[in-house]
Amino acid sequence: MERLCRRFVEQMLTSEPGSVLGLVEAYAAFNEFLKLQNLAEVKRSDFKAAVAPLIAEQFNVCLRNDLKLGEHSGMRGWKNVRYVGRTVPG
Secondary structure, eight states, rough: OHHHHHHHHHHHHEEEEEEEEHHHHHHHHHHHHHHHTTTOOOHHHHHHHHHHHHHHHSEEEEOOEEEETTTEEEEEEEEEEEEOOOOOOO
16 A cells, blocks of 8 residues: 555645645545555545655655644645646556
């Protein structure tokens, strides 16, 4: 799973100042990424454990609990990271 998470982070996320990537949004995007490859979904806790260190390594940001997106505050996610949504071939 680490290989898939690394590919997801490197190819489907980008650094963008001021943006917020919520954990829920990232998890949904990752499961869609898996679905496109005919792979089974993973549990959110497994996703979070695998992807958080990779995002920290790639973008130098940590998973936070205090983010605000729209009217929602106290969200978990990453600041200055955006999902770009490109489909990556197998």
